Amino acid sequence: xxxxxxxxxxxxxKGEAVEIKVLIQHPMETGFRTxxxxxxxxxxxxxxxxxxxDGQEVFAxxxxxxxxxxxxxxxxxxxxxxxxxxxxxxxxxxxxxSQSADIxxx
Amino acid sequence: xxxxxHTLIGGGALAVGLLLRPALARATPETMAAAVAAFTKGLQxxxxxxxxxxxxxxxxxxxxxxxxxxxxxxxxxxxxxxxAVFAEKNPLPNVVTFALTPRSGKAxxxxxxxxxDSQILLVIAQLSDGSFWSQKxxxxxxxxxxxxVL
Amino acid sequence: MKRALVIAALGxxxxxxxxxxxxxxxxxxFDFMSRExxxxxxxxxxxxxxxxxxxxADLFKARTGTSGKACADCHAEPSMKGVAARYxxxxxxxxxxxxxxxxxNQCRLDRQGAPELPLEGHDLLAxxxxxxxxxxxxxxxxxxxxxxxxxxxxxxxxxKKKLGQLNxxxxxxxxxxxxxxxxxxxxxxxxxxxxxxxxxxWQALGSLQKRMRGCMSGVRxxxxxxxxxxxxxxxxxxxxxASGMPMETPGVRx
Numbered sequence: 185x186x187x188x189x190x191x192x193x194x195x196x197x198k199g200e201a202v203e204i205k206v207l208i209q210h211p212m213e214t215g216f217r218t219x220x221x222x223x224x225x226x227x228x229x230x231x232x233x234x235x236x237x238d239g240q241e242v243f244a245x246x247x248x249x250x251x252x253x254x255x256x257x258x259x260x261x262x263x264x265x266x267x268x269x270x271x272x273x274x275x276x277x278x279x280x281x282s283q284s285a286d287i288x289x290x
Numbered sequence: 291x292x293x294x295x296h297t298l299i300g301g302g303a304l305a306v307g308l309l310l311r312p313a314l315a316r317a318t319p320e321t322m323a324a325a326v327a328a329f330t331k332g333l334q335x336x337x338x339x340x341x342x343x344x345x346x347x348x349x350x351x352x353x354x355x356x357x358x359x360x361x362x363x364x365x366x367x368x369x370x371x372x373x374a375v376f377a378e379k380n381p382l383p384n385v386v387t388f389a390l391t392p393r394s395g396k397a398x399x400x401x402x403x404x405x406x407d408s409q410i411l412l413v414i415a416q417l418s419d420g421s422f423w424s425q426k427x428x429x430x431x432x433x434x435x436x437x438x439v440l
Numbered sequence: 441m442k443r444a445l446v447i448a449a450l451g452x453x454x455x456x457x458x459x460x461x462x463x464x465x466x467x468x469x470f471d472f473m474s475r476e477x478x479x480x481x482x483x484x485x486x487x488x489x490x491x492x493x494x495x496x497a498d499l500f501k502a503r504t505g506t507s508g509k510a511c512a513d514c515h516a517e518p519s520m521k522g523v524a525a526r527y528x529x530x531x532x533x534x535x536x537x538x539x540x541x542x543x544x545n546q547c548r549l550d551r552q553g554a555p556e557l558p559l560e561g562h563d564l565l566a567x568x569x570x571x572x573x574x575x576x577x578x579x580x581x582x583x584x585x586x587x588x589x590x591x592x593x594x595x596x597x598x599x600k601k602k603l604g605q606l607n608x609x610x611x612x613x614x615x616x617x618x619x620x621x622x623x624x625x626x627x628x629x630x631x632x633x634x635x636x637x638x639x640x641x642w643q644a645l646g647s648l649q650k651r652m653r654g655c656m657s658g659v660r661x662x663x664x665x666x667x668x669x670x671x672x673x674x675x676x677x678x679x680x681x682a683s684g685m686p687m688e689t690p691g692v693r694x
Binding site for chain 1: 353354380381388394395405
């Protein structure tokens with residue numbers, strides 16, 4: 185369950201604001217729902233998501249149970265240098281996942 | 291005939307809905323105010339600078355597309371530090387909080403959120419000068435007719 | 441750290457893909473959705489169903505069973521194009537129709553020497569979505585085997601059969617009242633062009649059978665089990681009814 189679909193433009197001009205789209209496979213179980221046995225389904229959510237690029241965290245999100253299942257984020261970042269954008273997310277059990285995508289800046 | 295049938299379907303679906311949707315705890319005005327104060331540290335919040343793009347009539351509260359943009363040049367000296375989203379009638383008032391930097395380039399963020407009921411959504415942005423700005427959106431959530439068991 | 445698997449934009453235009461002949465009165469469930477939900481389906485980086493398609497692509501290449509073979513060892517990828525648009529097909533072995541999920545499981549048993557995957561489980565949905573996505577934009581082209589005809593007629597009869605405490609047939613809503621509203625939601629015409637699809641209500645991918653089970657619970661009928669011959673017969677009828685409409689897998693619906 186560490187799947188993500190990440191859309192980073194392959195190339196960009198230096199100084200251009202590029203749009204990043206991220207879709208992460210995760211149930212975002214709220215902890216408020218009851219299962220077929222009548223018991224609460226334990227909370228299982230991503231709590232923090234971040235994007236680090238060219239030596240700095242350029243975007244982060246703190247998630248609560250009201251973020252939809254299979255969380256989706258679209259945000260912008262300035263193209264500063266060629267290299268990887270590193271995406272990290274951590275769930276409420278402390279488990280961290282990450283993926284990266286490269287951008288070539290001209 | 292058709293009219294009666296139509297009413298019957300609606301009634302049946304509603305009854306199923308009532309049976310299957312567990313009664314949830316809701317954010318109270320107090321928990322909402324506390325969540326907002328935790329973000330703003332009790333400072334004044336002015337209306338403006340924030341724009342919310344969200345469908346006014348929500349097809350399914352499980353996944354509601356939301357885009358927030360803040361009127362900001364996003365420079366080193368003048369940018370958005372954070373954007374927080376609050377829902378007054380969800381079980382918890384906090385929805386999501388974003389951290390931005392001058393390297394964001396544009397203060398535009400999209401995500402998908404859950405809304406437990408028709409309600410007012412509150413978005414507050416914190417700028418680099420420490421000021422807080424807000425916008426509200428009123429939403430109607432139409433549950434799908436055939437609510438399903440987990 | 442895993443490298444991002446960036447799925448190349450497929451240059452797929454749903455607006456064009458969904459343009460059935462202007463004279464065709466049939467409408468996909470897509471046409472009944474809000475602009476926002478349509479946008480979610482149209483963009484592959486925004487459509488959550490693509491997460492399952494991506495998993496299915498990996499499973500298709502994974503060697504499994506006593507044969508040590510992957511699906512891809514026999515089926516070169518382009519050969520899956522158009523396949524989902526022709527299912528359910530006639531299964532000579534059982535002299536019955538078989539749907540795409542059933543065929544994948546039969547292949548696992550007979551060719552791969554692997555156990556069947558649980559119906560409606562993640563892996564079978566992912567494989568089915570991956571195969572069906574390759575038919576996206578192609579017209580539904582029902583199998584023409586004449587031996588399917590009695591089953592298609594059975595499916596039609598089941599579609600029109602009143603069920604449950606509310607005593608409704610599928611046709612009572614999806615034919616007689618299509619385009620009208622049930623509570624707040626529009627009633628679509630029951631064309632199964634996007635399955636398996638991501639339903640916001642499910643917060644996950646699901647099959648046409650899952651959708652039908654939901655409808656059956658809605659009219660307070662005891663739903664058929666997953667893989668029941670009744671469901672395969674209805675699938676057969678619905679696909680023939682949707683003949684010529686473009687496939688949309690993975691669809692998104694409210």
